[in-house]
Amino acid sequence: MAKTTYGKRKPWVKNLYSNREYPDNYTDVSFLKDLRTNLHVRLYTFGEAVAGITVLNNQISCITGFLILYHMMLVESVAPTSILVPSCIITGIGYLFYRGSSLSMLLLGEDSKTLVTVLLFGYIFSPMLHTLTQAISTDTIYMTTFFMMLFNLMFSDYGLDVAMVSKAISLNAAIFGAICLASRLSTSYHAFVLLVEAAIFFVLYPIMIAATWHPLCMVPMFIICCTALYNISRPVLYLYACSMLFINFVCPFIFVRQQRHKFNIHGPWDEAIVEENTDKNLDENL
Amino acid sequence: MRICMVSDFFYPSIGGVEEHVYNLSQMLLALGHKVVVLTHAYGDCTGIRHMTHGLKVYYLPIKVCYNQCILPTAVCNVPMLRAVLLREQVDVVHGHSAFSALAHEALMVGALLGLKTVFTDHSLFGFADLSAALTNKLLEITLSMVNHAICVSHIGKENTVLRARVAKHRVSVIPNAVDTALFTPDPAQRPVNGVINIVVASRLVYRKGIDLLAGVIPRFKNTPNVKFIIVGDGPKRDLLEEIREKTNMQDRVEILGAVEHAQVRDVLVRGHIFVNTSLTEAYCMAIVEAASCGLQVVSTSVGGIPEVLPNSLILLAEPDIEAIYSAILVAIDRHRKIAAATSSTANGNIPQETARARRKRLKKSVKSVPAISGPTAATSSQTEPVLCPHRCNELVETLYNWEDVAQRTVKVYDRVLQERAFTLSELIYAVYQCGAWFLAFLVVGHFTLLLLERWRPRSRIEVAFESRRRPS
Secondary structure, eight states, X not given: OOGXXXXXXXXXXXXXXXXXXXXXXXXXXXXXXXXXXXXXXXXXXXXXXXXXXXXXXXXXXHHHHHHHHHHHHHTTSSOHHHHHHXXXXXXXXXXXXXXXXXXXXXXXXXXXXXXHHHHHHHHHHHHHHHHHTTTSOHHHHHHHHHHHHHHHXXXXXXXXXXXXXXXXXXXXXXXXXXXXXXXXXXXHHHHHHHHHHHHIIIIIXXXXXXXXXXXXXXXXXXXXXXXXHHHHOHHHHHHHHHHHHIIIIIHHHHHHHHGGGOOOEEOTTSOOOOOOOOTTTHHHHO | OEEEEEOSOOTTSOSHXXXXXHHHHHHHHHTTOEXXXXXXXXXXXXXXXXEGGGEEEEEEOXXXXXXXXXXXXXXXXXXXXXXXXXXXXXXXXXXXXXXXXXXXXXXXXXXXXXXXXXXXXXXXXXXXXXXXXXXXXXXXXXXXXXXXXXXXXXXXXXXXXXXXXXOGGXXXXXXXXXXTTTSOOOGGGSOSSSOEEEEEESOOSGXXXXXXXXXXXXXXXXXXXXXXXXXXXXXXXXXXXXHHHHTTOTTTEEEEEOOOHHHHHHHHTTOSEEEEOOSOOSSOHHHHHHHHTTOEEEEEOOTTHHHHSOTTTEEEEOSSHHHHHXXXXXXXXXXXXXXXXXXSSTTOOOOHHHHHHHHHHHHHHHSSOOOOOOGGGHHHHTTSXXXXXXXXXXXXXXXXXXXXXXXXXXXXXXXXXXXOOOOHHHHHHHHHHHOGGGHHHHHHHHHHHHHHHHHSOGGGSOOOOOOSOOOO
């Protein structure tokens, strides 16, 4: 195109059929004027990050607590009944607290049916579960338990809506870990108590947490775990405390620091977002 | 000149890219250039085939990995690509589509062989998710080795410049086109009893906004003289069938399933209104084809769609059910208006004689500046009666034709042929700038080529026979 006609030609229009006078690789001044950056970016403060990470620490402490109970039963420092009774009482209180005013006879009946089924079958099957993995060496058992608990940590529901989260996988991993550990205990009654504890720690406790969680709940949990570990093993205590502090304070700090690199581009090329029709919402939309 | 089109997508597969490659190649052949097409084997379709007008297609024996693409290994097919490029004495390697792994690979081989490279990007990408980030990185590396890039719309250019970080002057905008001689209107096929036919033709997938369509159809539950004709197949077909059942519209929603591309026109001409609900689209050939068949187009205003058609042919709506619904109502209103105005013909179309006479008149004015109602006509056209189908066809013909596309593409080829080929050090520096890890592949590719040069020297490669080529 001749440069001399530059001032005379028609103004450039953003469509594909005019602009015959312009070369194909012409770039108009309006280029990228619809570009938007960081439209939906939310910057978190350090306080928010610290409060948010406590759900992960809570899960770690939950696993630690379960393993502490296992250790207490393994070394026979506590009788199984003296673990079972208090935890049942606490669970009962927790249940009343959770149901609150919505509690009715009907609901109580339903829930106690579930409870009786679980306890009955747990008790019947505990001798079998106790001997299920007895032939496997202790090292293998502990390693498997480690990985299972790791899976539990990875797939737990921390309130994020991502594909990784799977309540089924995390629960199954934890229960499998518990069954592995059960074989190391002395009697099948011990194994039964351990499985009940596993149900309390990995089924009921997360339900409770999802309903009522406050970041400050982490403090008593941390102290209880530390005290218990102090009596069991010093190195494990240090390990636990250090990783807790690292996760709770250093990680959020790094996260908040890295936030300044957030850079997101939006423009007309973005895919429009529409609500997808699923079996659930189809009827409402009609 | 000798051009090699490379894309994973070619006939027998059907789609926008395939059509573009085929039509562009045909036009380049007509202009006297030599064109070969490189693609991977499609089942039985393997080896070398000759298509209409002597278009030579290499169906390379490479396994398909995912979504009609070959495994993106970057270096595994170097010997085969080198053999083809040298045998055909190619001057310009022209890759198509960012999804095509074969195109990326051939462009790298072309650049290493010192040939000129052009890349056409047919799609838009976001920046938010992981797969987009990976594809963008790959595209950035490929485009750093490419002489010139072509996009099909201005939005596409903005998108490509952003995600592949190419210089703006190295990206041209050359739209797709439609063969208006194949997509001619035929108002006699429309129903005569005052029913308005609404046609939808697309793959029935999420990206084409079928969920929006599923929300729009029930709104016409109580409008008895509106019929839907849906062409295409895909995972969302069940949804549309379910909607049809639940709203008791079995007699008014016709779901035809997949139809061969040649038969799409026969369906299109039965309709008055074409609805496109895509959620993202770089160019959207379907709306141009529909407009060429004389349908009033209603489309979501996403991506490059607002650039494609003048306001007299298209009604744009935001991508939500309410907006699309009201745009369709406006379109129906326009049709009803013309039906009331001309009571002489049943379909409300201007009689054939007038249309033909006008076509003659228009033929003369076509060569000069096409008269198009600009964006200023937008507000007034809302109440205007719809254009005569034949007039639509003529208008689209003035806007887009493959000859124009081919000529503009040849201009790009001429440009890159005048440029100096990249030297190896330039290539290495360019790749190092955008992703040093890819240097490993580049080095492997380079040494493979050196080895092949020893083993099968360039001078010993038999040159392909070229039959009666017109001088370019």
